[in-house]
Amino acid sequence: MTTVRTSTGAVSGRGRRAGRSAGDDRELAILATAERLLEQRAFAEISIDDLARGAGISRPTFYFYFPAKDAVLLTLLDRVTEEADSAAGDVLVHLAEDPRARWRELIGRFHATFGGHRAVVLACAEVRGTNAEVRRLWATVLERWVQAVEAAVEAERRRGAAPPGLPARDLAIALNSMNERVWYATFAGDGPAVAERDVVDVLLDVWLTAIYRTTTPT
Amino acid sequence: MTTVRTSTGAVSGRGRRAGRSAGDDRELAILATAERLLEQRAFAEISIDDLARGAGISRPTFYFYFPAKDAVLLTLLDRVTEEADSAAGDVLVHLAEDPRARWRELIGRFHATFGGHRAVVLACAEVRGTNAEVRRLWATVLERWVQAVEAAVEAERRRGAAPPGLPARDLAIALNSMNERVWYATFAGDGPAVAERDVVDVLLDVWLTAIYRTTTPT
């Protein structure tokens, strides 16, 4: 077997092929179908047959591209978290310039990214309970964000902007957890939820008070 | 929301019978089997046949007692939330006596209740994504707690113990959401989580700073 590499961008190892061309369209078609269908109904209501037909192939052929339905979602999740990561960029490095503005930027960008793919985000939340792989992927992503926030909090304490308090890691976990759940409720629209246009400010306020004991840190 | 109770144990209207005697054992046996099995494997891994056999009946007979597998979980969830409600009692009414202690009591009691039924709680989280009824039940329960906290925050602001800030309802939603997600991670043990023995104090700290801007309110 000749060594081949993906022409454009190495679409991750989730899809089963390492290959180059023709069938890539199909793989992409499956992904696109999934994201489109997810905007209409829940992940559980979508059968592999739906995905296959949507991509113009038969059900058995689907298995040529993905080992299971969940793998499609996993790939979609990969993309979203990557987008969130790059959207977040390195705002936390410049915290000292204007803490409130920077934190708001961070939360706002995550909000925008998740909001732009709410169907995928909601589907992942739906499946996380059942699927260990989604759970693991989300756990590693979250761990990265938690560590970033933890480091930022410690830096703020070192420069005297934030008072000592809870272990930074625990604080980071609690705040990230809050965001996740609050966004979920806001996007899903079920149960008590914060209005979408207020959600960033509400979250920001809790973050600032928890970290600085004030909403106007310097 | 009509609360239905029966002679002995207030089993709610979830099980299909309103009745009194013999088959009650079976209904209870199904419930007990479910809670036991849930401690070993995920809800999705438990088939109706497992539940039926565990209760000493056949699969079709299961349907005589519950309309579906999810209904069993719903009943279990009912019990847990009722237990949590009564454990919480009216602590929030006596907030002014010692705010920090009362809030801690509230969070601690919820923690104890959920921790005592973590299998059920985890299973509900697992199923919430898929099952609309679980979602609705959880939403109404949460709404009740949110309103209680909202009222308490407003009372604390009126008596001058807490400064003005976020709309009390939004704050209550954010804090309750945080608790839910943090507990889930702690009990499930996957992903970044706060250690079980610290979790109450961590949550308390964020609640106090968000509400009072200090961890030692008066």
Added chain:
DNA sequence: GAGTGGAGTCGACACCCTGTCGAGCGCGTG
């Protein structure tokens, strides 16, 4: 320009789980 091999495709099958239907059992009451 026949031969080879791998990418890509699908019909058909076995399997598992769900939900339902209809026939049956035992027992208390009129």
Added chain:
DNA sequence: CACGCGCTCGACAGGGTGTCGACTCCACTC
């Protein structure tokens, strides 16, 4: 003692999943 009701289950239909083997198409070799 027969009638009804609480309770029980065998058997079936239906829908989804995953797999296997055969088939096509094409690029590339000799």
